[in-house]
Amino acid sequence: MTHLTARTYHPKFACLALTGLVSAMLVLTPVAAKALDLDSYLDTVRKDNGLPALAAAVIEDGKVVAAAAVGTRVLGKDFPVTIDDRFHIGSNTKSMTATLAGMMVEEGKLRWDSRIGEVLGDDVKGMSASLANATLEQLLSHSSGIPTDDEEMINLYFNTDAFEYNLSDLRLHLLDQWKENEISVPDGSPFQYSNLGYIIAGMMIEKVTGTPWEQLMRERIFAPLEMQTAGFGAQATYGLIDAPVGHRIEPDGSATPMLWGPAADMPPVLAPAGNVHMSIIDYAKWADWNAGKGARGPTLVSAETLHHIQSVKVHTPVRDNPPPGTPSTGDYGLGWGFVTFDWADGPIMTHNGSNSLNLAKIAIDPERDLAIVVTTNFAGGKADMAAGEVMQHLYETYTK
Structure with a gap:
């Protein structure tokens, strides 16, 4: 293995x-x-x-x-x-990143079941219901329904918008461009290795602290x-x-x-x-x-x-x-x-x-x-x- x-x-x-x-x-x-x-x-x-x-x-x-x-x-x-x-x-x-999230949970700024829409909805309006309902723990365990990197995601990662934003804002902009996608947990195991899920978890940490992840x-x-x-x-x-x-x-x-x-x-x-x-x-x-x-x-x-x-x-x-x-x-x-x-x-x-x-x-x-x-x-x-x-x-x- x-x-x-x-x-x-x-x-x-x-x-x-x-x-x-x-x-x-x-x-x-x-x-x-x-x-x-x-x-x-x-x-x-x-x-x-x-x-x-x-x-x-x-x-x-x-x-x-x-x-x-x-x-x-x-x-x-x-x-x-x-x-x-x-x-x-x-x-x-x-x-x-997961340990940072644990710190936020202990400080009462996040919960393991905090939802994307609950934390980021004011900054990224119009998220699909399924995306907005995904939780912090699901993001960190690759079980939210957000899929593994695909062509659309890769194009967003390498977007030239990177020259226009600070990183925290760039992550919000990335999510804003992807927000209408519906997500779903596959049959059998819910596991789908998702880098985008971790980017969003990092964004949730940034939001509740007002501090860049870095x-x-x-x-x-x-x-x-x-x-x-x-x-x-x-x-x-x-x-x-x-x-x-x-x-x-x-x-x-x-x-x-x-x-x-x-x-x-x-x-x-x-x-x-x-x-x-x-x-x-x-x-x-x-x-x-x-x-x-x-x-x-x-x-x-x-x-x-x-x-x-x-x-x-x-x-x-x-x-x-x-x-x-x-x-x-x-x-x-x-x-x-x-x-x-x-x-x-x-x-x-x-x-x-x-x-x-x-x-x-x-x-x-x-x-x-x-x-x-x-x-x-x-x-x-x-x-x-x-x-x-x-x-x-x-x-x-x-x-x-």
């Missing part, structure tokens, strides 16, 4: 030997002595799969027991990565967790190769590094659905906070609210041979998937993220207080298989 991740956003993002090895490794506790030589292992996997860079971290009982980043920031170039380099985590941002993320999640490398959009600073850049897979199989600008990430209107970047160590902090069920602090939400976020809400339908970035089957909570892998004792809390230029995976076993994060600045089948191999290997190594 595979995890869950974002879909390809636009045809130009459709994805599907390095000179010298430089790596950075951080081992913070003696527990790592039982583990493998992580940097050497990652570099072998990276080379076998033709990836530019690959990073991973293992968090056990509240401690980073191993972390490494190997390879180069640009395929075929000598720009060695470091342990502090930023990687794009794509739709793994969704669990952060600002809330920095103030309410990044700062308390001391995720100093966390940010939004393309990883590299404009004009610098200071992070592993994403790579577009061309029809002939070659890879083009996408450095900066609009081509280097999805449109920022999609941010609540997935445009965060951060170092593997900062991503480990997010994984650790969730693995510890929030008990180790900081207290972003109560244990009860976090349990609600991390609990199954819907079963996902079976898909044969799904492309990288779409679910195969399993269950889904609020920003988290739950998958039973044949190499694990039971269901693993998990998610994938990809903007079709980069790929990230997270796996959490709360019962063992164990978490694994894996990132690469490549996408497509090879990246997905390589990151999955690393995740499995590290899980098996640390559960022996």
Whole structure:
């Protein structure tokens, strides 16, 4: 089975030997002595799969027991990565948006059953009744009836109106253009992976706080967790190769590094659905906070609210041979998937993220207080298989 991740956003993002090895490794506790030589292992996997860079971290009982980043920031170039380099985590941002929503519920600004029309109806008049009646929890569990990205949605994401609005207003404008669509829950499983649903959930959060989603993320999640490398959009600073850049897979199989600008990430209107970047160590902090069920602090939400976020809400339908970035089957909570892998004792809390230029995976076993994060600045089948191999290997190594 595979995890869950974002879909390809636009045809130009459709994805599907390095000179010298430089790596950075951080081992913070003696527990790592039982583990493998992580940097050497990652570099072998990276080379076998033709990836530019690959990073991973293992968090056990509240401690980073191993972390490494190997390879180069640009395929075929000598720009060695470091342990502090930023990687794009794509739709793994969704669990952060769900946590922001949990904060709003605890503060009485939203309810899990708050409806789109109830919160946004004054700003977006004339919504279809079915859309207006969809709830916050349905949006966050992909069960509202809003479908997976289609041509109409993609055209709205890439609309040139982006040059006329601030992002919060642009999201309202996007919804205003889509508002007359009727939505319906399919027979069987109600699950339909919906980036638009998460954009709307982000809009609801913005409405009740009067604050842009991006600002809330920095103030309410990044700062308390001391995720100093966390940010939004393309990883590299404009004009610098200071992070592993994403790579577009061309029809002939070659890879083009996408450095900066609009081509280097999805449109920022999609941010609540997935445009965060951060170092593997900062991503480990997010994984650790969730693995510890929030008990180790900081207290972003109560244990009860976090349990609600991390609990199954819907079963996902079976898909044969799904492309990288779409679910195969399993269950889904609020920003988290739950998958039973044949190499694990039971269901693993998990998610994938990809903007079709980069790929990230997270796996959490709360019962063992164990978490694994894996990132690469490549996408497509090879990246997905390589990151999955690393995740499995590290899980098996640390559960022996």
